Amino acid sequence: MNLAVIGVGYVGLVTGACLADVGNHVSCMDRDAGKIARLERGDIPIFEPGLDEVVRRNATGGRLTFTTDMARAVCDADIIFIAVGTPPAEDGSADVGRVLEAAMEAVRYIDRDVVLVVKSTVPVGTCDRVRDAVQALLRTMRSPWKVTVASNPEFLKEGSAIDDFQRPDRIVVGTYDTASLTLLRALYSPYNRNHDRLIAMDVRSSEFTKYAANAMLATRISLMNELARLAEKVGADIEEVRRGAGADPRIGHHFLYAGVGYGGSCLPKDVSALSRLAADNDEPLDLLAGVQRVNERQKHLLFEKVGKVLGDLSGRTIAVWGLAFKPNTDDIRDAPSLVLIRELLAAGARVRAYDPVAAPGVAAVIKDPDLALVGSARDACLGADVLVVVTEWREFKSPDFRWLAKTLNQPAIFDGRNIYDANYVQECGLRYFGVGRGETVIEAAVVPVTA
Ligand SMILES: NC(=O)c1ccc[n+]([C@@H]2O[C@H](COP(=O)([O-])OP(=O)(O)OC[C@H]3O[C@@H](n4cnc5c(N)ncnc54)[C@H](O)[C@@H]3O)[C@@H](O)[C@H]2O)c1
Numbered sequence: 001m002n003l004a005v006i007g008v009g010y011v012g013l014v015t016g017a018c019l020a021d022v023g024n025h026v027s028c029m030d031r032d033a034g035k036i037a038r039l040e041r042g043d044i045p046i047f048e049p050g051l052d053e054v055v056r057r058n059a060t061g062g063r064l065t066f067t068t069d070m071a072r073a074v075c076d077a078d079i080i081f082i083a084v085g086t087p088p089a090e091d092g093s094a095d096v097g098r099v100l101e102a103a104m105e106a107v108r109y110i111d112r113d114v115v116l117v118v119k120s121t122v123p124v125g126t127c128d129r130v131r132d133a134v135q136a137l138l139r140t141m142r143s144p145w146k147v148t149v150a151s152n153p154e155f156l157k158e159g160s161a162i163d164d165f166q167r168p169d170r171i172v173v174g175t176y177d178t179a180s181l182t183l184l185r186a187l188y189s190p191y192n193r194n195h196d197r198l199i200a201m202d203v204r205s206s207e208f209t210k211y212a213a214n215a216m217l218a219t220r221i222s223l224m225n226e227l228a229r230l231a232e233k234v235g236a237d238i239e240e241v242r243r244g245a246g247a248d249p250r251i252g253h254h255f256l257y258a259g260v261g262y263g264g265s266c267l268p269k270d271v272s273a274l275s276r277l278a279a280d281n282d283e284p285l286d287l288l289a290g291v292q293r294v295n296e297r298q299k300h301l302l303f304e305k306v307g308k309v310l311g312d313l314s315g316r317t318i319a320v321w322g323l324a325f326k327p328n329t330d331d332i333r334d335a336p337s338l339v340l341i342r343e344l345l346a347a348g349a350r351v352r353a354y355d356p357v358a359a360p361g362v363a364a365v366i367k368d369p370d371l372a373l374v375g376s377a378r379d380a381c382l383g384a385d386v387l388v389v390v391t392e393w394r395e396f397k398s399p400d401f402r403w404l405a406k407t408l409n410q411p412a413i414f415d416g417r418n419i420y421d422a423n424y425v426q427e428c429g430l431r432y433f434g435v436g437r438g439e440t441v442i443e444a445a446v447v448p449v450t451a
């Protein structure tokens with residue numbers, strides 16, 4: 001099929017590249033000329049494992065092209081995907097201005113009947129708005145063409161986006177008519193061969209499904225983070241609790257990790273947009289208000305813990321491992337690391353931070369002579385008092401603890417992701433502070449039992 005994708009961010013570029021990879025001809029359009037110029041040179045503007053290979057393969061083959069010219073992008077297209085951003089507005093709602101803008105601009109240049117697919121995450125009712133605006137435009141233009149709007153929210157995760165797209169748990173499609181459902185079913189058939197993963201529904205339910213899924217994920221994390229705080233107070237270890245509770249298949253082990261709060265471009269903004277939608281409909285979601293409060297508080301946890309141990313932070317040097325909001329991405333949108341670093345700097349500390357890919361993003365938003373973004377995990381620890389682990393990149397999982405114990409001035413690790421074996425870390429000569437696993441619990445665990 002001939003496809004156009006409007007917006008080549010994390011979702012648009014992955015969608016375009018993967019759909020080209022199964023044989024479609026895809027024209028990707030973005031209004032950011034710099035991004036398009038880089039893509040035309042074969043330079044991928046974001047870090048997403050495996051993406052460069054899929055983009056290059058298909059760009060070289062001529063099935064994947066990039067342009068800033070909407071007319072070029074949509075000519076010949078049977079399906080147009082809208083994958084532009086829907087950032088939070090001041091009142092917490094999702095700003096769908098770009099979606100409407102992109103849809104209207106695309107429709108001006110169509111040269112056949114098309115299905116216009118909204119892939120961006122949008123509040124319930126947005127596709128109706130797009131449909132009405134587009135129909136009005138077509139009438140004004142006296143266009144001979146028919147445009148059918150459909151909803152097809154995306155569920156990929158950054159860091160595993162290619163795999164998520166190519167092996168989806170589900171493909172949610174909301175349509176107003178059966179013809180566009182048939183077309184989308186055909187488009188997604190390469191991913192749907194043995195198990196029918198396509199879940200067809202009405203448009204409003206499809207829009208809602210995306211928010212419901214992210215709200216449930218966020219709730220799970222906030223509940224674990226709240227339980228972690230209590231565990232620490234009452235002398236339990238949240239890691240043991242997680243293993244025990246997660247063994248119940250109704251609960252499951254996935255997405256049950258206490259940490260430093262959820263970040264990224266989706267969970268925070270989508271929970272806030274859903275809360276806004278609920279308030280606007282006189283159906284406030286009390287539970288989600290708590291989920292958001294717990295998450296905001298959790299982002300300060302590491303700073304509080306470091307302060308409790310070191311006291312006055314002025315003149316101290318803190319090593320920070322991990323800046324991206326999660327491993328395997330360069331995305332720092334709403335990253336807990338930014339909250340920690342800003343608090344440390346405001347308290348007069350110096351920060352030496354390392355991340356395998358996300359440092360340039362942080363350099364662009366925090367410009368402070370007391371923040372050094374260094375080239376390796378070890379380098380971050382040189383001259384530092386303590387080490388704080390914010391993002392669980394693979395390369396941080398098995399450090400040389402004895403070297404750390406010799407190098408850090410006040411040998412202590414603050415493990416914001418509970419990735420280390422607390423007993424072993426302590427045996428190597430470091431104090432250990434995790435999330436929901438107080439130091440006292442760990443010490444108690446190594447006291448030999450006397451008969
Ligand atoms: N990032 C994710 O993991 C993820 C996953 C699922 C869903 N989503 C949703 O998908 C949407 C896109 O997210 P993203 O992270 O890819 O965003 P992004 O910010 O990475 O990319 C959006 C792109 O759209 C372009 N753009 C904006 N307005 C435009 C216009 N009028 N015409 C052409 N281009 C325009 C921007 O220049 C940018 O390159 C959002 O609604 C988001 O909530 C994101």
Ligand SMILES: O=c1ccn([C@@H]2O[C@H](COP(=O)(O)OP(=O)(O)O[C@H]3O[C@H](CO)[C@@H](O)[C@H](O)[C@H]3O)[C@@H](O)[C@H]2O)c(=O)[nH]1
Binds near residue numbers: 267
């Ligand atoms: O047990 C867990 C799992 C995740 N996180 C944190 O939660 C945030 C979000 O992680 P994740 O969901 O893996 O990443 P995203 O790429 O933001 O993906 C979410 O948001 C996307 C955009 O809507 C959806 O498509 C995905 O399905 C949904 O998982 C990160 O800060 C993680 O560190 C935890 O603290 N504990």
